[in-house]
Amino acid sequence: MEYKVSLGPQHPALHEAISLRMTLDGEVIRDADLKLGYSHRGIEKLAEERSYIQNIYLTERICGICSHSHTTCFTQGVEQLMELVPARRGLYIRTLIAELERVHSHLLWLGVAGQESGFESFFMYTWRDREVVLDILEWISGNRVHYAMNTFGGVRRDVDELQKKKILDSLGLLKKRTDYYLNLAASEPTFVGRLAGVGKLSRQQAIDLCAVGPTLRASGVPMDVRKDDPYAVYDEIPFEVSTADSCDVLGRAVVRVKELIQSYHIIEYILNNLPAGPFKVKAPRKVKPNEVYSRYEAPRGENVHYIRSNGSEKPERLKVRAPTLANYPATIAMLKNGFIADIPLIFAAIDPCICCAERLVQLDDVRGGGRVLRFSELRAMANERAKKIDYTKKDIAWPF
Amino acid sequence: MIERLVHWSRVKSPWVLHLNAGGGCNGCDIEILAALMPRFDLERFGVQLKGTPRHADVMICTGAITLQNRDRVLRVYEQVPEPKFGVAAGACARAGCVYRGSYHTLVGIDQLLPVNAYVPGCPFRPAALIDAVVKLLNSVK
Amino acid sequence: MNPETILAKIQGDLAACIQDAALVAPRRIQLKARPEQLTAVLARLKETFGIAHLGTISGVDLGENFEVIYHLSNADVTVSVRILTPRRDPRIPSVCPVIPGAILYERELQDMFGLVVENIPDPRPMLLCDDWPEGQFPLRKDWKFERPAEIIPGGK
């Protein structure tokens, strides 16, 4: 019997409150479709009515998890339009915040992945450690979510010696915890078994569908804007692009854990090499008519702002493409021929935002007798399936 | 007698539904979850997050309501059994925050639903949410 | 390959279908094409240079015309291919046959600017709410929004 599931429509971020509609054949998903627009807020129109400096605060509120990503992307674009060279110390601090944000976002994702695969205590652990990062961010910027650090020409707050020391201390703790998670995950066959082989996305598919970020890198494509098109100070910082070639949710988890470790290195490097000098320079108010295409590697993937100026104080056009939007076509491909019990995992694997995980899933009452499922039931089904996996299978191995 | 028992349990253990109304960044949603995590632990007040409106007493709304979501928010609110309490959490839910003036959002939850408590901040700190819940419970007592 | 060689190659290779190719910023190439030749240009860029990652498609309202810009990138450069389409009859070809991942951006253009994307595999509206009035395209410059009056709870 064929029936239809609709999942959503709650999902935040740019235009990303989303409803997935799937056609099922038994437990197998035959077709999936997206309905977006639940969280469309008309930001691009609003941006045209605001001055550049006001727009920093607007772009910050595109997404709560990667708030720094959007402002950095916007600021560096406008700086290019203004032909302004930002202060070097400012750029370093900007990068520091960006990496701290990546750490908190990936820890958050690890927790969600743990929860969706029925590993509840892992969820609590990672979220507790995430608070450490948030404390650092709060100490530097004064806020837990919207740091409001960026401004044209640099950043708004400096990092002093005491803060530096405290960050390095906390980093030691985080490193220890991450190692612990690695070991835990490596010796925890349920976790590996649940994630391996779920949500396949082949290399060619990932390229064709223009996937970005860890989703793309887990399919073996080493695309990372930080390396390909270095912005801020990434061309001076040594780091590696993390990839995996297992093309499944496990691969995406691996990529993120590797990136966590890389991020710790980057943060250490930045703190040890922080240049002296001013942390911001004065910026002009007006911007010459021009256009710029600004790219940024957010925790979820490539973030893109296209800004066009017209010589006044307000932008002519601001186009924002958040990474999750780019990953939707790939998500549909991953869902097809998967199991209904894998939906939460697959959907979580592109790292949309956590709140969607708390939302209802309802089976649409279609002809032929639909029934209503809640997300908790769906998750219970997912956990049920996790129990049935044969962990003695030989080809499952944690790739560390 | 039964009524007193129900009232007592409602005050001692309110079940909340967290609803994202669509038009907000998810900063507030993350802070709600952070409030339930070990660090802040809202659950020590008996507060439990529920996935369905039918089990909930309190509905915490975050984000401005988008036009597309308007009817759905109403539908969820109607499903919450009486007596119900609405909490508007965050600047978006209170007055639209930076999205004021957008063509696709309503300014504030209170344009659509009755609200019992407002939590200020963009985003509020988890402590502010706890404060709001405690105050709400005190007023119900 | 460094951006300069790519630019030179593009100029040699695609001379028939593009105008004004230039390196406008480090690692940013801009091209102009005619709408009829867009798919050919993109297919060429994809096959010969491996420039296949479509970042986004931006539309800009220029008054008389709409400008549509396709931002493509590979590991070395970002190429922006722009086309113009008149406001009276805004039509652009769909690039989904070449780049399947373009579908959401094309649907977005249809919603926000009222462009007609020809042969688009999935023409349904995407972003705006279900009861959005026909023929209203918010990102056009002449579209203005009037905010309805607010209800102040408990107020007069």
Ligand code: SF4
């Ligand atoms: S109040 Fe601020 S943090 Fe909360 S949803 Fe709105 S913009 Fe985001």
